Amino acid sequence: MESDSGNTLMPRIGDKAPDFEAVTTTGKIRLSDYAKDKWLILFSHPADFTPVCTTEMSGFAQRKQEFNNLNTELLGLSIDSVHAHLGWVNNVRKNTGVYFDFPIIADIDMKVSKLYGMLQPNESETAAVRAVFFIDPKKIIRLIMYYPLNVGRNMNEILRALEALQTADKYKVALPLDWQKGDKVIIPPPKTLQEMENRLVQKDIELVDFYLAKTSLN
Numbered sequence: 001m002e003s004d005s006g007n008t009l010m011p012r013i014g015d016k017a018p019d020f021e022a023v024t025t026t027g028k029i030r031l032s033d034y035a036k037d038k039w040l041i042l043f044s045h046p047a048d049f050t051p052v053c054t055t056e057m058s059g060f061a062q063r064k065q066e067f068n069n070l071n072t073e074l075l076g077l078s079i080d081s082v083h084a085h086l087g088w089v090n091n092v093r094k095n096t097g098v099y100f101d102f103p104i105i106a107d108i109d110m111k112v113s114k115l116y117g118m119l120q121p122n123e124s125e126t127a128a129v130r131a132v133f134f135i136d137p138k139k140i141i142r143l144i145m146y147y148p149l150n151v152g153r154n155m156n157e158i159l160r161a162l163e164a165l166q167t168a169d170k171y172k173v174a175l176p177l178d179w180q181k182g183d184k185v186i187i188p189p190p191k192t193l194q195e196m197e198n199r200l201v202q203k204d205i206e207l208v209d210f211y212l213a214k215t216s217l218n
Contacts, residue, residue: 010117017042017139018115024075024103025085032139035073039162040135043153044077044118044128048088052152053078056130058098059155070162074102079113079128082106123148134162136169171217184214 011018017040019032034040043060045053060067060074067074078085085104093099105112107128113119118128130147142165147153164175173185189211190196196210206214 011115011133011141011144013141013144015141017133017135017141019139020112020115022077022105022107022112023082024105025082025089025100026103029075029103034075035135035137037137039070039072039137039166040075040133041067041072041158041162042075042077042116042133042135044113044116044131046124046127046130046149047078048080048084049091052150054088054092056152057100057104058092058096059153060102061098061100063155063159064102066159067162070159070166072162075105076100076102077105077107077112077118077128079107079110081108120146132158134165136165167217173215173217176214182218184216187213187215189213 017031019030021028021030031042041060045056047053057076060076064074080088085106089100089104107113110119113128116131116133118131119125120129123129127149129149130151130153132143132145132153133141134143136142143161145153145158145161160180163181164179167173167181167185168175171185173187176183176186179185184206187205190199199205199207199210199213202213204215208214
């Protein structure tokens with residue numbers, strides 16, 4: 001994906017996830033063949049054997065079952081060799097007991113990092129920023145998060161956003177500020193006068209006004 005000036009454009013929400021082949025800690029993969037019929041969290045970290053990255057990768061590993069429960073695979077990346085990845089995985093397991101058993105892309109040539117806009121020169125020209133791409137089973141990018149090198153991500157928010165996306169898709173609703181599983185959801189606003197009149201007398205919803213109404217999924 002390139003602009004008229006020849007510079008690589010960053011993927012946007014709603015775009016097809018750019019396809020690629022890469023070597024990972026679990027072998028070679030092609031994105032289009034990976035996590036078929038599943039959601040995918042593709043995330044980058046600046047470098048192996050660094051403190052903030054170790055806490056983040058450990059967080060993904062420790063909560064991997066929660067992602068599994070949401071039909072979601074994990075795929076990490078940094079601009080390091082597969083040998084560095086394996087050494088880091090082994091080091092963290094030896095020192096903390098946490099095992100990064102999901103694939104981590106060895107992006108030495110920066111191909112994937114550039115393809116996904118993970119390299120941002122004003123932050124670093126040689127390390128990927130902390131990017132998170134939420135990719136649905138159709139390989140469409142649904143949500144993107146970017147963090148600087150020196151600020152770790154929030155695992156609770158990543159899981160909350162993932163579940164919110166899946167809930168919105170399943171029930172054709174929207175989710176309000178700070179939505180958590182079990183909270184009320186926002187139902188689509190009326191599109192005709194008759195639908196508006198029906199909305200105003202509907203009893204099984206929390207009606208703020210005709211354009212803002214909430215309901216429980218339970």
